Amino acid sequence: MPITDGIRTTESVRERSSVADETVVVTGASSGIGRAIAETFVADGADVVICSRTRADVEAVAEELNAADRPGSVFPVECDVTDRGSVAAFADATVEEFGGVDVLVNNAGGAGSGDPLHEVGPDDWDGVVEVNLTGTYNVTRAFADALREGGGAVVNTSSMAGRYGVAGMxxxxxxxxxxxxxxxxxxxxxxxxxxxxxxxxxxFIATPAVREWLGIEEMPERDPVDRTVGTPDEVADTVRFLASDAASFVTGQTLSPTGPPNTFEPPAD
Structure with a gap:
């Protein structure tokens, strides 16, 4: 006898791959990858709460996406992920407004000065570690009760730089x-x-900062496989998969939107 409930339908596959009607939190969503993640979830019909340290930045994103008549909605909040009081207030307000949280995307981060380690001062070290690692801890801990109460998904933004030792980073x-x-x-x-x-x-993803660094004038096309720079939308699609029921048997994994295998070497000029 078959172990499934029946033959898969197009609708059942779509439902399993969808995050419609979910409540999603995305940190660091004012630009780049975070904004692309928010836009992808909203287009799929999720209610997305976005935050960054500057309220005007996330308000501008929310205004633009809400005006685009997508099936989901965007709600902007000012929050510094390194400030535990700010994070706690953010979590409380989100749960009070929506009754819970289904998906948490920890995306807030920053790369730092680019200096070799012996020239990195203690304040610079602390700042980078606080926003990337401690910030992920702060936000995840603040939303822990809401996530564990009803089940859900957490997707953290790491980096290929965390797998390979990268000079200056x-x-x-x-x-x-x-x-x-x-x-x-x-x-x-x-x-x-x-x-x-x-x-x-x-x-390497063509965020505004990376495009300026590498001198990329136009967003890369998604069709060619043999390329060294990806798009924020390609990362967002990966995050959406991990957040959806299509990834129901995927946990504790780190997926790498990188193109052909590489060691995080900057693309050649």
Whole structure:
């Protein structure tokens, strides 16, 4: 006898791959990958709460996406993920407004100065580790009760820099490696609560900062496979998969939107 309930239909597959009607929190969503993640979830019909340290930035994103007549909605909140009081207030307000949280995307981060480790001062080290690693801890802990109460998914943004030691990115590499390790730990701890915890570790993605650094004038086309730079939308699609029921048997994993295997070397000029 078949072990499925019946032959799959197009509708059942779509439902399993959808995050419609979910309540989703995305940190660091004012631009780049975070904004693309928010836009992808809203287009799928989710209610998305976005935050960054500057309220005007996330308000502008919310205004634009809400005006685009998507099936979901965007709600902007000012929150500094390194400030535990700010994070606690953010979590409380979100749960009070929506009654819970289904998906948490920890995307807030920053790469730092780019100096070799022996020139990185203690304040610079602390700042990069706090926003990337401690910020992920702060937000996840604040939303822990809401996530564990009803089950759901957490997707953390790591980086290929966390897998490979990258010159000039010591604090960032260390912090992102910590995010990947934290992901694996939480996946074990929260599996019994029906919470899946995964991560993405993008390679070079054409965010505004990377495009300026590499001199990329136009967004790369998605069709060519043999390329060294991806798009924010490609990372967002990976995050959406990990958040959806299509990834129901995926937890404790780190997926790498990077194109052909590489060691996080900057693309050649």
């Amino acid at each position: 010591g604090p960032y590499s260390a912090a992102k490696a910590g995010v990947s390790a934290l992901t694996r730990t939480l996946a074990v701890e929260w599996a019994g609560d029906d919470v899946r915890v995964n991560a993405v570790e993008p390679g």
